[in-house]
Amino acid sequence: MAKFSPKKFIKEKIEELKKKIKDKKALVATSGGVDSTVCAVLTKKAIGDNLVVLFINDGLMRENEAEEVKEVLKKYEIELEVWDVEDNFFDSLKGKIDPEEKRKAFRETFYKILGQAVRSYSADFLIQGTIAADIIETQKGIKTQHNVLSQIGLNPAFFGLTIIEPLKELFKPQVREVAKELGLPKKVYERKPFPGPGLATRILGEVTRDRVEKIRKATKIVEEELKEKEIFQAFPVLFSDKATGIVEGKRLLGDIISIRAVISEDALTAEVVKIPWDRLFKIRDRILKEVPGVVKVLYDITPKPPSTIEYV
Secondary structure (H helix, E strand, C coil): CCCCCHHHHHHHHHHHHHHHHCCCCEEEECCCCHHHHHHHHHHHHHHHHHEEEEEEECCCCCCCHHHHHHHHHHCCCCCEEEEECHHHHHHHHCCCCCHHHHHHHHHHHHHHHHHHHHHHCCCCEEECCCCHHHHHHHHCCCCCCCCCHHHHCCCHHHHCCCEECCCCCCCHHHHHHHHHHCCCCHHHHCCCCCCCCHHHHHECCCCCHHHHHHHHHHHHHHHHHCCCCCCCEEEEEEEEEEEEEEECCEEEEEEEEEEEEEECCCCCCEEECCCCHHHHHHHHHHHHHHCCCEEEEEECCCCECCCCCCCC
């Protein structure tokens, strides 16, 4: 098998996008992750000002996500459009506990809003950062990925969308190579994967604004403390169960957070990172101090399989 060439891929993909889109308009919804950012830059190079790049603020992203995305895209003369639609997503997730129900609720809300955006900007195409692992996991029934409608029997046309997936044959390491070749900053091409449904996948039980804020604070801590390139993914998860704790000498029924860190080549299998105790203790101490109401911090040592990388 020939070695993957990011330079060749970029050249061929730009030409392919030019031929497909021609003089029409296209829209990319970017989350700030490497997949959607690469899609935005590739499409900009292919069709110039006929591209609209949209950030859907669903209330489920990392801290200051929109501002960071704007800064990265400036270099490529891409002006970011931002839609604040938090209420739509929290309303759709209200009362839902089952992981698949939550993913489906997110997906339907996401695509309804994308359909509105496509019509609002008079775009003819939606460019989407689907990669090979997304398709494989959905086909195998491991979990429903929000960005593979055709694989789960839903017609994108129902949402008013014609979808192009420039990265669907690549795995994450190859996407990172493309990002680097495009000149994207290290903080983008080495960024850990972040799920499409955002922090909703890191909350067991109902997704509420208060619970999202807790896991957002914990996410910032874990990502600051576990930056190594070798770590494929590192994140906290907020449990639905409560645990008894002692805070300032008083009994408190508080939250449980589990930390997960894995190494992986393609996200289809993963092994747990053996984090030294002193580093785990530092993360534990920061979470207990900086995230209100947490009384117990765990470390998940389960590989994939039998576990998936994300909990939800």
